[in-house]
Amino acid sequence: MIGNRSPVVQLGIRTATPLAVLVGFYLFFAGHNAPGGGFAAGLVFGAVVTLRTIAGLQRPTHAIPLLSAGIFIVIAVAAAPLLWGDTVLDQAIGSIEVPVLGKLKSGSALPFDLGVTAIVVALVLALLDGLGVGAITTSEHERRRESTETSP
Template identity: 65%
Template sequence: MIATRSPIVRLAIQTATPIAIVLGTYLLFAGHNRPGGGFAAGLVFGAVVVLRTIAGLQRPRHADTLIAVGVVIAVAVAALPVLWGDPFLDMKIVETTVPLLGKIKTGSALPFDIGVMAIVVGLIVALLDGLSLPTVDDTGTEAGAA
């Protein structure tokens, strides 16, 4: 693969991965009050997936699972309020105090965002599969991804 020949690029991507995952997670949770949100978080995770593909590192493979989980979560958050008589897509706000973190304000918008995130990551993984590129695993041998 393009970047597998360059140990520097590979190492950089390997090192950047955890940082990017922290950043994505931050964006996901911060989204309600600061810039961020499920879509941006999903794209950051997606960028990680793409970069790791380029570097021939391990990456998620099951686009269908990600998409299915995402759609189920999003639709469940949307439809559950109907069961107790609230309007479709009625979002709940929850405030609790958690040890170490203090007072936390969150709500059913968070799982909705997680669903969105999963779908975005799933789409990117699907796109990568769709490009049907031969990927190379960690040992450097070619594993045909047809």
């Protein structure tokens, strides 16, 4: 991996990670009224995961639980309105008063988008697995960190 050869890339990606995650969250929540949305957020998170893989950093590994959770969420959101006699995917909208932030308005599209995000990220994880780029486990990560710290 490049990260092993280039500490600059590794450090850069490590630094960029929280910022990119923040952007992902922004896109996720902004989606309803501005450009963004669950798919876009999923792509940002996916890119973060891939970059961290390239740099040899830790990353989430569980594609299948994430995939299952995503499918469960979208289908649950889709089917839930049937329980109270509405059609499939009927939107429910509510708003709550939150201190500091003020009135927050959202609907069942938000969990639906969450499911979309989860599936997109799971697809990226699956692709990484499929390409044979295994994730670095915690223990391996610790060991590498120790070895890089002691070697010079």
